[in-house]
Amino acid sequence: MVGHPDGSNRAFFSNQQGKIWLATIPSQGSGGVLELDEATPFLDLTDEVHFDSEFGLLGIAFHPKFTENGRFFASFNCDKAKWPACAGRCTCNSDVKCDPSKLNPENGANPCQFQSVIAEFTANGTASQPSLANPLEVRRIFTMGLPFTSHHAGQILFGPEDGHLYFMMGDGGGARGDPFNFAQNLMLIP
Template identity: 50%
Template sequence: MVGHPDGSNRVFISDREGRIRLATVPAVGSGGTLGPDKLSLFLDISDKVYVNYDLGLMGMAFHPNFMQNGCFFVSFNHDKIKWDGCSGKCSCNSDVNGDPSVFNSTFGLSPCQYYAVISEFTANETKSGYSLVCFLTLVMGSDSLWMGDGVGVGDPYNFSQNKKSLLGKIMRLDADDIPSATQINELGLWGNYSTPEDNPVSEDYGLWPEIWALGLKNPWHCDFDPKRPSYFLCADNGARFADFFSSTCLDMI
């Protein structure tokens, strides 16, 4: 559930199957409830989303200028065999010293068959249509989420600590500065975005430019503390040392 950027008591509620609904939360003290009859469908990409184990629609976020440009981002997983609308490089390929042909299937999920996608959508004023841009596409290995390490247990291929893999990472991207297709290829980027100049790669050229933090298993519910903006808090599945490259103070939960 994500609050509407307009500051009202409206919220967006998503499910794993790929549907996002808009609802109005009853006023405090009114005694009202938020039931199914209060929900209106805002976006349905269930025909593109693959759901299995811990895969599906993972979340959404709004552009800071959403009220002016209508742009928002949705993170989801899909099966490239069933839908090929977004395509990308395999996150566990030879570029990161990996060979998908030797990886084991986890929970019945074959390596490099399932994509992790962040798509940019633009809603028009009547909500009657949306345009979709594949902002970031990663072909995952095994059962990873788009920021997970790509394997079920123990990260045996060391993707999480590999500076040339985006698995097991937190990324920091610039959604407004979109380079040309030639520049994206020259920079080795994984999608339609640029990277901030003060990303950690400016101090460690061994890092992929998108990476902001590495060494994670499956990060989730990460956010900045609104009352202490210099504090970043992130839950992670699994006990692994995480290297954070930032000038801020960081709390690992």
């Protein structure tokens, strides 16, 4: 859940499968109920999102000037075996002395088959009164694969002081407990 940037009583709710809804929250003590039209999501990315226990739509963040420009961002996982456009650099690479070709498949997936994505989208309607989002990405900000099928994360947010977009990515360490020390390596993003 992310509160609407306009400060109203509306909020965006997402599920791990890849849908985002815009809902109206009743005033405290009013006895009203949350108004959410499940049949009409604000954005539906279920065709692109790989959903499993530690995968899915993991975060949404709204540009600091969303009410003026309608820009927002989604963080999700995709499967490059099913969606070829979902391909980025593997965190397991020569820079960190890791060779993905020497890693065994895990849970039926090849190393870096599942990618972490941050994509930019825009809202239709007016920026202050969005109705639905345009389902086509404006641009792909980031795509990177983690070598194992667990320890994925994806919270994104804008820094309140600097306005930069921050991404919390899991270490992808799997059951072996981060054997390549990805969680401590700040140089993973090229």
